[in-house]
Amino acid sequence: MSIQTIGVIGAGQMGNGIAHVSAQAGLTVVMQDISEAFAAKGVANIDKNLQRGVDKGKLTAEEKAAILGRIRTTTALEDLADCDIVVEAATENWVIKKQIFETLDKVCKPGAILASNTSSISITKLAAVTKRPEAVIGMHFMNPVPVMQLIEVIRGLATSDAVYQAVMALAVRLGKTPISCNDFPGFVANRILMPMINEAIYTLFEGVATVESIDGIMKLGMNHPMGPLTLADFIGLDTCLAILNVLYDGLGDPKYRPCPLLIKYVDAGWLGKKSGRGFYDYAKA
Numbered sequence: 001m002s003i004q005t006i007g008v009i010g011a012g013q014m015g016n017g018i019a020h021v022s023a024q025a026g027l028t029v030v031m032q033d034i035s036e037a038f039a040a041k042g043v044a045n046i047d048k049n050l051q052r053g054v055d056k057g058k059l060t061a062e063e064k065a066a067i068l069g070r071i072r073t074t075t076a077l078e079d080l081a082d083c084d085i086v087v088e089a090a091t092e093n094w095v096i097k098k099q100i101f102e103t104l105d106k107v108c109k110p111g112a113i114l115a116s117n118t119s120s121i122s123i124t125k126l127a128a129v130t131k132r133p134e135a136v137i138g139m140h141f142m143n144p145v146p147v148m149q150l151i152e153v154i155r156g157l158a159t160s161d162a163v164y165q166a167v168m169a170l171a172v173r174l175g176k177t178p179i180s181c182n183d184f185p186g187f188v189a190n191r192i193l194m195p196m197i198n199e200a201i202y203t204l205f206e207g208v209a210t211v212e213s214i215d216g217i218m219k220l221g222m223n224h225p226m227g228p229l230t231l232a233d234f235i236g237l238d239t240c241l242a243i244l245n246v247l248y249d250g251l252g253d254p255k256y257r258p259c260p261l262l263i264k265y266v267d268a269g270w271l272g273k274k275s276g277r278g279f280y281d282y283a284k285a
Helices: 013-024 036-055 061-069 094-107 123-127 161-173 189-205 211-222 228-235 237-251 260-267
Strands: 005-009 028-032 071-074 085-088 113-116 136-141 150-155 177-181
Touching: 005 013, 013 028, 013 036, 013 061, 013 136, 028 036, 036 061, 036 071, 061 071, 085 094, 085 161, 094 113, 094 123, 113 161, 123 136, 136 161, 150 161, 161 177, 189 211, 189 228, 189 237, 189 260, 211 228, 228 237, 237 260
Parallel strands: 005 028, 005 085, 028 071, 085 113, 113 136, 150 177
Antiparallel strands: 136 150
16 A cells, blocks of 8 residues: 555644654655645744754755655645545544544545544544544654654554555654554544543642642652643643543543643643743743
């Protein structure tokens, strides 16, 4: 199964990262978002990240130009019709992802693989809204995509062996390490990570320690590169809440119940770094 052209849905933090590593690996990339402004912002972010490589001598200006030249943008899902694989990296919302997969199933060529970068939503459930469930798979990239090595590869109930092997090979081609897991809520990474973040928020909510103390203790005591509250801000508090809700609803265990303080912050629009305020105030930075 030859993969030469990849479609990426979403030009945000994850989407432009996936487009970046795909183009750098020599693939032709079609990056789609709902507006030209969002798509242009995604390309600008790729340009900025590539320039860091040029400045450090890891990349030549010509190589950077060639990578950017392999990326084109669009606002129409129909423009992904000829892609060999499409990776959906839209917001972590079942209704939105369902609509995207229903449309992709209609517009993409026969044999095209439909992948999702979802961090928690069932691949089997997404596959069921298509007429090609054997060609649907999860590719959960880690943030920031150009830096992080892991891709969680999640097979749905109907995912074929051929599609699985093609995606594992693609991950290696992208310079990543693919590790497979089964299709359960949150998979592995977020089933373990999100309860830790949620417990850190409960620790703040209950007045056990300050934001800085919680992060400092976890960094120095557990050798984590960043504290759980900083990480939550980096991921996006709305995304953390969405994943916890999937875990809570899907597994029915009260240990996944989102902390009321997390819900309050999301209701206030304090979504973390992307909104300028979360557990830290980034407007002061």
